[in-house]
């Protein structure tokens with residue numbers, strides 16, 4: 232394995248993923264093995280107020296005084312609600328984080344939020360009345376950054392589900408997939424995804440093609456690691472790809488070899504791209520099936536709105552097909568990518584996004600979930616997720632000037648790659664997007680890229696001081712403290728994947744390259760919040776398994792799971808983390824703000840669409856660690872139940 236220090240500032244080896252930006256070379260970005268399957272990515276998602284009688288359920292709320300007098304009482308008895316919820320703990324995520332006991336829904340909108348007594352007049356003969364029996368209800372989750380089509384494609388594949396497996400368990404899982412697809416042709420590829428290679432048991436155990444050759448099949452098999460930079464092929468797959476002892480390592484890739492020079496089956500980066508290029512691309516029908524699978528997974532987690540943060544044409548088209556068939560169960564927002572190679576014609580690039588909007592955007596948010604194209608994605612750098620260190624940083628990465636035995640880490644020559652868009656080009660494209668009413672969503676991992684994104688936003692604000700544009704900077708894994716206040720000043724939203732804020736290989740692996748001062752402020756969610764930033768949550772699924780509740784838990788604790796290896800115990804850095812209230816707001820009202828739908832979703836307030844979830848436990852009351860175990864019992868979008876378990880239906 233090449234030393235990771237040699238990768239600083241480089242772009243390909245050891246990368247989580249290589250995104251090919253034609254004309255601009257290749258960049259490494261935190262993403263997964265799906266890039267090769269999606270051409271675009273390879274080329275690299277009032278109503279009047281009625282009685283608002285809130286009941287005191289939290290001491291803080293009590294102190295605020297909850298009894299808000301009815302503003303304009305609706306004639307509730309003459310038009311009963313379609314559905315009411317009673318006897319709950321309702322976290323509203325309104326401006327005062329008030330809690331309530333009951334709510335009423337009519338025609339997909341919330342018409343009452345308040346007490347059990349207050350909701351009574353809304354109950355008519357045809358009203359479905361749900362007794363929550365003290366259960367917790369809150370706004371549906373809004374996921375401000377994910378890659379749903381790619382995630383859905385993975386869901387349909389044979390998956391090792393990011394689990395820590397022994398070789399025997401791995402073989403058994405893959406054999407099961409083979410047995411379940413026994414009707415497949417003997418030449419049909421089996422692609423296996425979400426292999427947590429780094430976590431195989433026992434620690435350090437090695438896999439090779441023999442691991443796969445032992446299976447009862449003649450089919451070619453490719454197993455792709457969840458980090459997206461390694462794959463394992465069986466002998467049949469190597470033969471079909473003509474990878475032999477005499478095949479040189481391709482640029483940006485490595486073929487692992489045995490003592491005789493024969494490929495072992497382990498392939499890195501561009502070396503496995505040689506094989507993955509042989510795999511059939513999903514058909515349109517498979518993309519539609521992938522979109523449906525992704526939506527189903529989202530509903531189970533309680534997601535009612537999402538952003539496809541690098542939307543390929545295939546994604547907009549597949550989700551549109553699902554919407555037309557009446558199957559869209561979450562509000563879908565799409566951010567097509569503007570690539571650095573388009574710097575020569577930025578108005579043309581923006582026009583291309585506007586054309587997508589004309590074709591796919593369904594207009595104003597309505598009761599039934601629709602599609603919007605009101606965001607554009609710009610990658611500004613790579614990643615700083617060890618062992619891939621390709622983020623643009625303000626101060627140089629450290630290098631080892633000593634020996635392996637006696638390391639001595641000193642500032643090296645590299646600050647990572649130049650920010651992918653030059654300052655003037657970034658300013659131009661942001662202003663053009665602003666004029667077109669498109670919110671920029673910028674990928675910036677390193678503090679150099681973050682600084683550039685903030686500078687670009689400053690130019691945008693100067694040019695269009697009154698425009699309601701909501702620029703977002705995704706990831707923000709390291710931010711120069713001087714830039715903390717600029718998020719608030721410039722109205723720029725950090726979109727954070729809270730699950731990264733824990734001791735783990737990808738964070739602690741940076742220690743040598745960053746040094747102690749930067750490690751203290753890695754993943755600075757709490758520091759950004761303290762500086763007044765409005766933080767939105769984005770899962771980045773499928774870079775990680777979709778587990779919103781684990782992510783929200785980490786946002787509070789900044790600790791790994793209790794089952795993690797001992798070297799990953801304790802908190803990450805000095806950042807104070809976020810309060811429970813703050814993580815829930817980030818994944819509801821503040822992400823709704825990011826997606827420009829906070830006027831109609833994101834909180835439980837009269838007049839808004841009834842996008843809500845019921846949970847099996849109260850995230851404010853359980854030990855913080857238990858937030859990770861929360862189960863969603865029911866998911867409602869625009870008043871329609873899109874997911875439910877017997878636990879809620881049973882209490883009706």
Ligand SMILES: [Zn+2]
Pocket residue numbers: 261262376377378540771
């Ligand atoms: Zn992403």
